[in-house]
Amino acid sequence: MKTAARFVVVLFLLLGMAPSMKASDKDANTIVALENKWAQAAKTGDAAAVRPMLAETFVTTDVSGHSYSKQELLQTLKGGKWEYNAISDVKVRVYGDTAIATGGWAGKGIDGDGTHVERRERWTDTWVRIAGKWQCVASHASEVRQ
Secondary structure, three states: OHHHHHHHHHHHHHHHHHHHHHHHHHHHHHHHHHHHHHHHHHHHOOHHHHHHHEEEEEEEEOOOOOEEEHHHHHHHHOOOEEEEEEEEEEEEEEEOOEEEEEEEEEEEEEOOOOOEEEEEEEEEEEEEEEOOEEEEEEEEEEEEOO
């Protein structure tokens, strides 16, 4: 009898966890889609597509250690000319209304601010659900040396 009772308790616990796991998977898929949309917009210099993805207080730190605001990042997106520019290996962990996304980036071309770029990076983005919508609040990139 005790075994059957334990089984029922474990079953109820697992069933109770299932909806939150599915919600977490849905949120993770949403973040992956946003990261891919951001990457595509960066490739084409479409700052308007990225603007709603970033919180007003967004800050990014680039591979040289410089930090930029939302407006400064959006300005550097405009006018880039890329031979290639792509993200890879995107992984997302969701913690309630916060998500951490990590991945890789490789690019060769000219950034919107005129900087010649040819490198690989690892990046981390922090997303927060604000008023029901996921927005990136912070980003950091480190160069991958070969």
